[in-house]
Amino acid sequence: MIEYRTLRIALLGGGTVGSQVARLLLENGDELSSRVGARIELAGIAVRDLDKPRDASLPRELFTTDAEQLILGADIVVELMGGISPARELILKALNSGADVVTGNKQLLATHGTELFDLAGQVGAQLYYEAAVGGAIPIIRPLRDSLAGDRVTRILGIVNGTTNYVLDRMDVDGDELGEALAVATELGYAEADPTADIGGYDAAAKAALLASLAFHTDVPLEAVYREGIEDITKEQVDLARDMGYAVKLLAICERIAVPETGEAAVSARVYPALVPRRHPLAAVHGAHNAVFVQAEAAGDLMFYGAGAGGIQTASAVLGDVVSAARRHVAGGPGVAESTHAELPVLPVSAAVTRYHVTLHVADQPGVLAEIARLFAENGASIETVVQSSAAPGTAGGETPTATLVIGTHAALEASLAATVEALRASAAVTSIAHVLRIEGA
Numbered sequence: 001m002i003e004y005r006t007l008r009i010a011l012l013g014g015g016t017v018g019s020q021v022a023r024l025l026l027e028n029g030d031e032l033s034s035r036v037g038a039r040i041e042l043a044g045i046a047v048r049d050l051d052k053p054r055d056a057s058l059p060r061e062l063f064t065t066d067a068e069q070l071i072l073g074a075d076i077v078v079e080l081m082g083g084i085s086p087a088r089e090l091i092l093k094a095l096n097s098g099a100d101v102v103t104g105n106k107q108l109l110a111t112h113g114t115e116l117f118d119l120a121g122q123v124g125a126q127l128y129y130e131a132a133v134g135g136a137i138p139i140i141r142p143l144r145d146s147l148a149g150d151r152v153t154r155i156l157g158i159v160n161g162t163t164n165y166v167l168d169r170m171d172v173d174g175d176e177l178g179e180a181l182a183v184a185t186e187l188g189y190a191e192a193d194p195t196a197d198i199g200g201y202d203a204a205a206k207a208a209l210l211a212s213l214a215f216h217t218d219v220p221l222e223a224v225y226r227e228g229i230e231d232i233t234k235e236q237v238d239l240a241r242d243m244g245y246a247v248k249l250l251a252i253c254e255r256i257a258v259p260e261t262g263e264a265a266v267s268a269r270v271y272p273a274l275v276p277r278r279h280p281l282a283a284v285h286g287a288h289n290a291v292f293v294q295a296e297a298a299g300d301l302m303f304y305g306a307g308a309g310g311i312q313t314a315s316a317v318l319g320d321v322v323s324a325a326r327r328h329v330a331g332g333p334g335v336a337e338s339t340h341a342e343l344p345v346l347p348v349s350a351a352v353t354r355y356h357v358t359l360h361v362a363d364q365p366g367v368l369a370e371i372a373r374l375f376a377e378n379g380a381s382i383e384t385v386v387q388s389s390a391a392p393g394t395a396g397g398e399t400p401t402a403t404l405v406i407g408t409h410a411a412l413e414a415s416l417a418a419t420v421e422a423l424r425a426s427a428a429v430t431s432i433a434h435v436l437r438i439e440g441a
């Protein structure tokens with residue numbers, strides 16, 4: 001019988017993910033201990049409410065409301081509470097006490113990551129966060145370790161399970177946004193406040209983490225351009241399907257050139273976009289996530305799998321627990337985050353995108369020429385135009401109206417945005433129904 005030393009795990013949070021981590025640690029602890037070469041012991045689970053009904057397989061004596069006390073003497077602290085406070089203070093305390101920390105808290109890392117990584121570096125501890133992006137999908141380690149010798153040029157991903165689930169239900173089942181979100185919340189995909197998902201804040205936090213890792217640059221959350229899916233309607237999703245597209249909330253992180261100087265810079269942005277049905281991202285259904293990574297030497301890589309869900313995310317957390325435990329056994333300092341490149345992060349206006357604009361115009365001679373002039377004048381070039389006319393009195397009152405669906409060639413976002421402003425101000429345009437970007441075409 002091998003005598004192992006014991007590593008104590010303090011689990012902060014016993015919700016959707018935390019309860020699964022606890023269950024798997026108890027069920028598979030012996031096997032994980034053998035893999036690590038040390039006995040992994042779940043010392044306790046800090047929760048807010050001791051009286052809440054819990055998984056009956058979790059011994060009641062493990063639960064406590066005293067997270068600070070639980071951290072004392074722990075070798076590895078697993079933070080799955082979410083939110084900024086008290087998660088931040090507890091992680092700082094854990095690192096200061098010499099523990100390694102595992103977290104799935106992208107919101108905290110994207111806002112206070114520098115402070116936490118700096119402290120980890122100072123005290124020689126390690127902060128693991130595979131669960132923070134893409135749920136079960138290994139994406140943090142591949143970017144930090146496997147691709148550390150390459151130069152990443154672009155990341156295009158679906159990184160929020162809730163919004164992908166909602167958009168998919170709107171597309172496939174004809175649900176309204178609200179009803180699909182209620183189911184996603186029930187299934188444990190959504191954040192404690194689902195506005196974080198629907199508003200694109202969760203995806204923006206993940207984009208900040210991905211861009212920082214990929215470009216060896218500290219990319220603050222405020223530098224990530226963000227639009228959510230709150231204004232996406234079933235009508236838009238239906239129209240997109242008719243035109244051969246799926247609507248997806250995308251996170252895009254790119255190495256781009258400063259328009260004036262050509263120097264290397266970073267663009268990080270999150271928005272709903274039209275993705276051609278033939279593109280693999282259009283086939284990502286439910287709460288699954290997919291992340292495309294392009295690197296100079298490796299070429300195209302794709303990471304795909306469950307982006308949310310308790311047990312799926314627990315897989316990533318436990319992988320980090322095993323890594324932390326192995327580090328404790330082997331000794332030595334943690335690996336520091338590399339931010340040496342210090343590339344500037346540019347506003348969305350410097351990105352190159354494509355627009356898809358649906359507008360209503362008066363069906364009169366010269367209108368199409370006027371619209372084409374506004375595009376050309378603002379440096380945007382039209383690739384496709386589809387026109388449909390409505391009889392007087394059926395759509396736009398007594399004046400005959402036409403609907404124009406215009407797809408552009410790739411252009412600077414600034415030019416495309418200026419074009420839409422010019423269209424809004426034009427007397428030839430009755431109204432602009434939708435503006436969405438096209439990605440992956």
Ligand SMILES: NC(=O)C1=CN([C@@H]2O[C@H](COP(=O)(O)OP(=O)(O)OC[C@H]3O[C@@H](n4cnc5c(N)ncnc54)[C@H](O)[C@@H]3O)[C@@H](O)[C@H]2O)C=CC1
Nearest residue numbers: 013014015016017018047048080081082104105308309313
């Ligand atoms: N649910 C998912 O699919 C995924 C969640 N995550 C992240 O994992 C973390 C946890 O998520 P969920 O398990 O879904 O959340 P949850 O809301 O289901 O669970 C949070 C747990 O933390 C406890 N807690 C919160 N504040 C506390 C406090 N002040 N003191 C003591 N206990 C406190 C709650 O009692 C609850 O047990 C979040 O950071 C989330 O963003 C990451 C990937 C996927």
Ligand SMILES: N[C@@H](CC=O)C(=O)O
Nearest residue numbers: 160161162189190191
């Ligand atoms: N709310 C998040 C959970 C995982 O990070 C999501 O829906 O992706």
Ligand code: NA
Nearest residue numbers: 130133135137
């Ligand atoms: Na992950």
